[in-house]
Amino acid sequence: MGTIIERRTKRGEVKFQAKIRLAGTPIISKVFDSRADAEAWIAAVEPEMRARSRTAAREQAVAKQVREFRDRPRIVADLLHRNLCEVTPFKKGAxxxxxxxxxxxxxxxxxxxxxxxxxxxxxxxxxxxxxxxxPSTVNRELNILSAVFKHAASEWDIALCKSVLTSVKRPPNPPGRVRRLSRQEEAALRRAGEETRNPYVLSIFDLALETAMRRSEILGLEWERISFERRSIQLITAKNGTPRGVPLSRRAMEILRALQQIAARELGHECAVTSGPVFPGLTVNAFKLAFTRMVQRAGLENFRFHDLRHEATSRLFEKGLSQMEVSTITGHKDPRMLARYTHLQVKDLAAKLD
Structure with missing residues (x-):
């Protein structure tokens, strides 16, 4: 806490020395000509020091907890807590x-x-x-447990029974979800999007249908990654960790050109914007809320943003693209992930049998 000591110099002048002592932080002091100045300095500085002291205490507590988990993990929770501190923060899906x-x-x-x-x-x-x-959630959490146990054995030198998880039967995942978007529903969504206060929702909706990109990929778009000359977007950090190029349709080009003009006007630039985020200031949570309200206004049921990726993928097949061409655009590494769309090509195969 802050204290003030009145001192007299050799010249007979009265000075006021203000000191602040807080546990876990160095003592700081300053000399003033008046008690009022000293009190004002303490009132301004002490709250900031207390905040730093609390932060330091929390950091020390976390470090102590990590040391305890590292030195003597006893129960499964110890491994999970240590994984949250040391491994999880560096993952894309943290x-x-x-x-x-x-x-x-x-x-x-x-x-x-x-x-x-x-x-x-x-x-x-x-x-x-x-x-x-x-079942899909159970399997995801089994994957987390498996990864934590493997990491504990290989990196933390913690002996575990290797067969604890390997022989546990996993619940079968349900068949892949394919929720198509009818033309009437698409029109209803567009009308609802025009009424939303968020200026980016409708553009993101259209880009999702034109490119089959994931929500995170669209929200993280930067102008540096877009080439209007090559009609493509170069994604550096895709979900599966592999960079890929996304070709742009004429409609997608129009959407991006319009966004570029809007960005230039807002920044007061005469030239087109070529750097920075395409959707500045838009957080994931803000977009989620805006899109949810848009779907509700449109009167759609059982519809999620990820369904736009499925719809866009279906439309690529309907345009006659091969499975390899579609996977190049969508970024699916496993061809089995596209198996749900094979029914769209049945009529084309039947025509080839004539």
Missing amino acids: EAEVNHTRSILKYPLTRIHLENLTQRDVREWRDKRSQHVA
Whole structure:
């Protein structure tokens, strides 16, 4: 806390020395000509020091927790907490992994000692979890557990039974979702988009239908990655980790040209904008809320933004593109992921049999 000491110099002048002492931070002091100035300095500086002190205390607590997990992991939760501190933050899907890990930590499985962990414990967790979430969610969380156990064994030198997860049967995933968008629904969405206050929602909607790009890929677009001469977008950080080029249709080019003009007007530039984000200031959460309201106004049911990627992929097949050409555009590495769209080519195959 702050204190003020009145001192008299050799010349007989009265000075006021203000000192601030807080646990975990160095003592700071300053000399003033008046008590009022000293009090004002303490009032201005002390809150900032207290905030830094609290931050330092939290950092020390986290570091201590990490050291404890590193030195003597006892239960499954110890590994999951250490993974959240050291591994998860550096992953592309960090936010989703944090949420899944927090869900896992709510179950008794995480309070079992590592030496006593068995397949039966994992199976019991799997069965209980399956009562509340979809099979795909259970499998994602099993993947997280598997990755944490493997990392603990290979990087943290923590002995674990390798067969704990390898022989646990996973619930079958449901068939891939394909929610088509009818022309009437598309028109309703456009009308709803014109009424939204967010100026980017309709443009993002159109880009999704024209390019089959993911939401994260569109929201993260930068003008440096767009080539109007080559009619393409070069994605550097795609979901699967592999860069890819996305060809642009004439409609997609029109959308991007219009966005470029809007950006130039807002910045007061006479020339076209060639750098920076395409959608400046638009957060993922803000877009989610705006798109949800747009779907509700349009009166659509059971429709998500990712369904636009499915619709765009279906339209690529309907244009006559081959599976290899479509996968090049969409970035699907596994051809089996496109198997759900093969019915769109049946009529073309039948024509070839004539």
